[in-house]
C-alpha cells in the first residue's frame with residue numbers, strides 16, 4: 001500500500017507483516033535480537049523469526065519475585081521488562097580495550113577484531129529506549145570520549161514495542177519514559193490481540209524505518225483501530241509505584257543524613273544486583289592480565305558496581321566502607337546527582353532493581369521515606 | 374596497527390588506549406618514592422602539552438594503570454616527569470622499571486591550578502607528602518613569570534626528614550627573593566634542625582594578607598581539612614582556596630564512575646577545585 005502522508009506515519013501490520021520486516025532486516029545484513037523464552041525468564045537473544053518470540057507468555061513481577069506464566073491469548077509481546085536489559089549489546093559486560101605485545105625493550109599494540117555486526121533490536125520497551133538514550137549521553141558527554149558505545153548505537157535498528165499493560169514493579173509513567181515510546185526508534189509497535197483479531201499498529205520513526213517497511217504488506221488502520229491501540233497503552237499508565245520527578249533530586253540531596261539510610265542498609269546485602277540489572281548503570285572497572293610467557297598483555301573493561309567494597313578505595317583509605325554509604329551513593333547518583341551531571345534522571349522506572357533485589361528493597365518506597373513524600 | 378607508536382586518535386573509542394613512552398631516567402627521591410622522566414609521547418599526533426595540576430593515567434605493562442600527577446615543568450616539552458609513591462601493585466611495578474623501558478600514558482586529564490587567578494597575588498602553597506608532586510609544575514610556572522605574582526610561600530609537611538621530596542630544589546627555591554619555603558616533619562632525626570609537627574603549625578611563622586593571597590592545597594585528606602580550617606580562620610575567602618582531591622580512578626575521563634563525589638567526577642571536573650565547588654561535599658562523611 002501507499003504510505004500515509006503527514007508527520008506521523010501510521011500503519012497496520014499483521015503478525016505475518018512483522019515476519020516480513022525481520023526478513024527485510026536479515027536481507028540487508030542485520031542480526032535481529034529479540035525476546036525469547038529461556039531459563040524460566042524472558043531473555044534477549046538472536047532471533048530468526050517471530051516464532052522465536054515468547055508468544056502466549058507473560059511475566060509476573062513483585063519485589064524480589066519474577067516468574068513467567070501462560071497468558072490466555074497469543075500475544076507476542078505480552079510481558080514487561082526482561083531480567084537483563086539491552087545494555088549488554090551496546091555496552092558489553094566484558095570488553096577487551098587493547099592487547100599489547102613486548103617487542104625487544106619496546107611494546108606494540110596487537111591488531112584487534114572489532115565486532116562489526118549491525119544489530120536490530122526487536123521489542124525495546126519505551127523505558128528501555130530511554131535508557132539507551134541516557135547511556136548514550138553518559139558515554140558521549142565527556143570531552144575525552146570512548147566512542148565504542150556510539151559506534152554500536154549509530155548502527156542500531158530499533159523496533160520499539162509500547163506497553164499495553166504494565167508490570168508489577170513498573171513506574172515509567174511517573175518518570176515520563178513510558179508506556180508510549182515517543183522518539184528514538186525506527187519503528188514502534190502497539191500489539192492488539194483479542195478474540196477476533198491480532199494486529200500491530202506501527203509508527204514510523206525514521207527514514208530507515210520507512211524504507212524497511214516500504215515493501216512489507218501493510219494496511220491503513222481505521223481510526224477505531226488506532227484508538228483501540230492507544231487506549232491499551234493509556235491503560236498501562238495506571239501504576240501503583242510512583243516517583244516525583246521534579247522534587248526527588250533536590251529532596252534527596254537535602255536528606256543525606258536521613259535515618260532511613262541506616263534502616264535500609266540493615267536490609268541491603270550490598271550484592272549489587274540492582275546495579276547489574278539497571279539499564280542505565282554504567283560503572284566499570286578494568287582488569288589487566290598477561291599470558292604465561294609474560295610477553296602478551298591485555299586490558300579488559302568490565303561492569304562494576306558501586307556496591308563493591310573496594311569501589312572507592314585508595315591507597316590512603318576507603319571512602320565508602322559502610323553499606324549505608326554505598327546504598328546512598330547508588331540511590332543519590334541515580335536519582336539526584338545524575339540530573340546535575342547529565343541533565344536528566346538516571347532512572348527510567350523499569351522496576352528491575354525492585355524485582356531483582358533479593359530482599360525486595362523498593363526504590364520508590366525508599367525515596368518516599370527519605371524525602372517525606 | 375603494528376607500529377610501536379600508535380596514534381591514539383579519539384575517533385574510534387581510543388581515549389581508553391594509551392600512547393607508549395620510553396623511560397629516560399629514574400631518580401629515587403626517598404626510600405619509597407621515585408621520579409620517572411619519560412620522553413613526552415605524542416597525543417593525537419600532537420606534541421604532549423599539559424597544565425600544572427593535570428595528571429596522566431600511567432600504565433605498567435600487564436599490571437595496570439594509576440592516576441599520577443605530572444610533576445615536571447610545563448614549559449619543557451620533550452620530557453615529562455611523574456613522581457610516584459610506591460604503595461601497591463602498579464606503583465611497585467613502575468618502581469622496578471629501568472631506563473629504556475616503555476610505559477603507557479593516557480592524558481593529560483583533569484583541571485589545573487588557577488594560575489590566572491593568582492596573578493598579582495601572594496601564592497600560598499600548602500602540601501603534604503606526595504601532594505607536592507602536582508604542585509611542582511605550578512611552582513615552576515610561578516618562577517618562570519616571577520614578576521606576575523607576589524610572594525610565593527611554600528609550606529610542606531612530610532613524615533620524616535628522609536621522606537622529603539625535591540630537597541635540592543626546595544633549598545634553591547628558598548634562596549630566591551620573595552620565596553619562603555618552610556618545612557615541617559612529623560618525626561625529626563638527630564640532624565633535623567627544622568620544625569617538627571603538622572604542617573598547619575607553620576602558619577604561625579608567616580605573614581599573609583588573606584585579601585591579597587590565593588591558596589593551593591594538596592595532601593592527605595585530613596591534612597587538607599585542617600589546612601582549609603586554618604586558612605579560613607586566617608581570613609581566606611572560600612573562593613581563594615583551591616584543593617586537589619584524590620579518589621579511586623579507573624578511566625580518568627568521566628566514564629567509569631569510580632571517582633564520583635556527589636555530582637562531581639573528580640577526574641574531569643577536578644582534581645583541582647575551587648573550595649566553594651566541593652566544600653559542602655567534603656563535609657559529608659563517606660559521600
Ligand SMILES: Cc1cc2nc3c(=O)[nH]c(=O)nc-3n(C[C@H](O)[C@H](O)[C@H](O)COP(=O)(O)OP(=O)(O)OC[C@H]3O[C@@H](n4cnc5c(N)ncnc54)[C@H](O)[C@@H]3O)c2cc1C
Nearest residue numbers: 313314315439440441442457458461462463464620621622
Ligand atoms: C588525580 C590523582 C593524582 C595522583 N597523583 C599521584 C602522584 O603524583 N604520585 C603518586 O604516587 N600517586 C598519585 N596518586 C595516587 C595513585 O593513583 C595511587 O596511589 C595508585 O593508583 C595506587 O596504585 P597501586 O596499584 O600501586 O596500588 P594498589 O595495588 O591498587 O593498591 C593500593 C591501594 O590503592 C587503592 N587504589 C586502587 N586504585 C587507585 C587509584 N586509582 N587511586 C588511588 N588509590 C587506588 C587500592 O584499592 C588499594 O587500597 C594520584 C591519584 C589521583 C586520583
Ligand code: SF4
Nearest residue numbers: 278347348350351353
Ligand atoms: S534504578 Fe531501578 S527502576 Fe530505575 S532504571 Fe534502574 S533498574 Fe530501572
Ligand code: SF4
Nearest residue numbers: 268269271272274357
Ligand atoms: S538494594 Fe538490593 S539488589 Fe541492590 S545491593 Fe542492596 S540488596 Fe542488592
Ligand code: FES
Nearest residue numbers: 625627629630640
Ligand atoms: S576516573 Fe572514571 S569516571 Fe572519573
